[in-house]
Amino acid sequence: MREAVVRCLAALLVAALVAGRVATHRLAAQSPAQGIRHVVARYYTAMSRFDLKLLATTVDPTNRGLERLQRQEAFDWFEEFSGSRVRSRVERIGRMPHGFYRATVHVSVVLHNGDFGEELQSMLFRRVHGEWKLSEPSPGDLGPLRSRAGRGVTLEYYEWDSRQAGRVLKIAERSYARVTRLTGVRLRKNVRVRLLPAYAVSPGHVEDGSVGYYLSRMPNTVFVRSPGSLGFGGYDPSISPYDELGQSITHELTHLVSDRKVGIEGLPDWMTEGFAEWVAGSERPYEVRQALEQHRFLDVRLLDQFSGGASELDLDYGGSYELVDYVIHLKGTGGYWTLLRDYKRTHDLDSALRRSLGMGMYEFQERWQRWLRAKYRLPDTSGYLAPPVPSEQAAA
Numbered sequence: 001m002r003e004a005v006v007r008c009l010a011a012l013l014v015a016a017l018v019a020g021r022v023a024t025h026r027l028a029a030q031s032p033a034q035g036i037r038h039v040v041a042r043y044y045t046a047m048s049r050f051d052l053k054l055l056a057t058t059v060d061p062t063n064r065g066l067e068r069l070q071r072q073e074a075f076d077w078f079e080e081f082s083g084s085r086v087r088s089r090v091e092r093i094g095r096m097p098h099g100f101y102r103a104t105v106h107v108s109v110v111l112h113n114g115d116f117g118e119e120l121q122s123m124l125f126r127r128v129h130g131e132w133k134l135s136e137p138s139p140g141d142l143g144p145l146r147s148r149a150g151r152g153v154t155l156e157y158y159e160w161d162s163r164q165a166g167r168v169l170k171i172a173e174r175s176y177a178r179v180t181r182l183t184g185v186r187l188r189k190n191v192r193v194r195l196l197p198a199y200a201v202s203p204g205h206v207e208d209g210s211v212g213y214y215l216s217r218m219p220n221t222v223f224v225r226s227p228g229s230l231g232f233g234g235y236d237p238s239i240s241p242y243d244e245l246g247q248s249i250t251h252e253l254t255h256l257v258s259d260r261k262v263g264i265e266g267l268p269d270w271m272t273e274g275f276a277e278w279v280a281g282s283e284r285p286y287e288v289r290q291a292l293e294q295h296r297f298l299d300v301r302l303l304d305q306f307s308g309g310a311s312e313l314d315l316d317y318g319g320s321y322e323l324v325d326y327v328i329h330l331k332g333t334g335g336y337w338t339l340l341r342d343y344k345r346t347h348d349l350d351s352a353l354r355r356s357l358g359m360g361m362y363e364f365q366e367r368w369q370r371w372l373r374a375k376y377r378l379p380d381t382s383g384y385l386a387p388p389v390p391s392e393q394a395a396a
């Protein structure tokens with residue numbers, strides 16, 4: 001029922017756009033709430049139809065970086081949600097400094113296989129030449145970079161984020177305490193957590209849409225996108241965005257600590273990402289269970305480098321979490337560090353597994369799958385999942 005209404009509304013908006021000048025003037029006379037609702041509807045219509053021309057009409061044309069990013073977002077969206085039914089609804093609109101408005105948008109997607117997902121997404125808008133556009137504050141709008149020291153961490157934030165700085169600092173302190181407790185690593189100097197309220201002030205990882213990152217070239221700082229910014233991305237409507245922020249900070253601090261302890265360059269993705277997810281407590285039981293039920297073989301070697309495809313990433317992270325969970329279940333965190341160090345020395349996973357866990361690659365794969373199926377209370381299908389060990393094959 002509601003879907004039909006959205007479709008009609010979208011069609012009307014497209015018609016209004018082709019009508020040209022008159023329609024544009026009518027739009028300009030709208031209230032902020034009306035104007036923003038229209039842009040949001042057009043934006044998600046453009047995304048779900050992969051209509052880059054329509055998408056371009058929704059984005060601030062003076063912000064080239066944001067335009068590029070939205071085109072990239074459309075490609076990711078197409079890969080993940082092509083053929084899905086998408087609904088968007090503006091839940092709240094609030095006034096921000098420098099003529100910006102922030103909208104909280106509820107987005108729900110029904111995939112063609114019947115899977116359903118929903119999220120909340122913050123988006124900023126401002127009037128450009130009389131029309132409402134998706135935009136972001138410029139470095140000038142954000143104000144100076146400030147810092148506030150806490151226990152183990154120092155928060156760096158722009159004036160723009162000053163209202164949420166106290167709350168974020170507390171979250172960062174809790175994340176730091178969790179990381180030191182679970183990794184056993186303690187740092188002498190405070191680490192820096194920098195909040196990024198706009199892509200324009202992000203020193204790295206702009207194109208891939210990541211919600212946080214760590215750069216080896218800035219080894220004392222982790223970067224996370226501000227709650228309420230576009231880059232923060234969609235979050236689960238049933239929990240607070242600040243809970244997700246805490247998980248992101250914990251994840252990135254784990255990378256920082258791991259880099260300090262063993263050096264993460266050259267490690268397989270599952271070792272670094274899986275460990276960061278494990279420390280953050282970010283399991284993905286839904287994706288992992290689905291893969292196990294479909295008898296998809298979670299292969300250690302395939303998790304060496306994540307596929308990069310948006311639709312596979314959840315399983316890449318989820319599978320890596322389970323791998324790390326298994327290693328730590330066997331040998332504890334100390335054993336995990338030993339495995340990483342061993343691997344760093346030889347870059348040979350089979351021999352590193354033999355030395356630190358006492359079993360080679362195939363045995364490890366088979367035991368891990370069996371353990372995982374038991375953990376998820378699924379019937380044991382051992383012997384089916386892992387290829388035979390070469391020596392056994394020769395004997396048979």
Ligand SMILES: [Zn+2]
Pocket residue numbers: 251255272273276
């Ligand atoms: Zn990571």
